């Protein structure tokens with residue numbers, strides 16, 4: 001059984017968020033705001049249904065999905081693209097592939113040493129975020 005990613009988490013480290021946002025085509029003004037945000041994750045699970053909320057004082061982003069089932073995702077308030085997203089468990093990692101205009105795009109969540117890890121990737125840029133439990 002994979003370690004639970006559920007709960008409220010706060011960002012403690014954020015490497016190459018800038019590069020990830022550039023890859024998504026986010027302009028310099030929004031990037032500057034986004035880089036300063038104290039991001040939080042609030043993750044809920046009900047059976048195969050997950051809700052991941054990325055919360056900040058500036059903007060929130062909520063993504064709901066069922067495991068192993070491809071979904072239409074609209075990244076509203078982020079890069080505002082429509083992608084097809086598929087989330088699966090691969091070992092202890094929750095893996096999302098986002099198929100669309102941007103190549104090699106997705107994210108991976110896992111738990112390590114009581115921390116929530118997130119890798120966000122897009123077209124060769126990799127952002128590594130770590131969250132601690134609130």
Ligand code: VL7
Nearest residue numbers: 026034052054056059060061063078079107
């Ligand atoms: C979500 C942000 C930067 C645009 C605004 C910044 C507001 C707060 O998709 C994500 O998480 C997954 C995995 O946990 C679940 O959906 C990442 C943050 C990435 C990309 C784009 C800057 C404008 C950020 C919502």
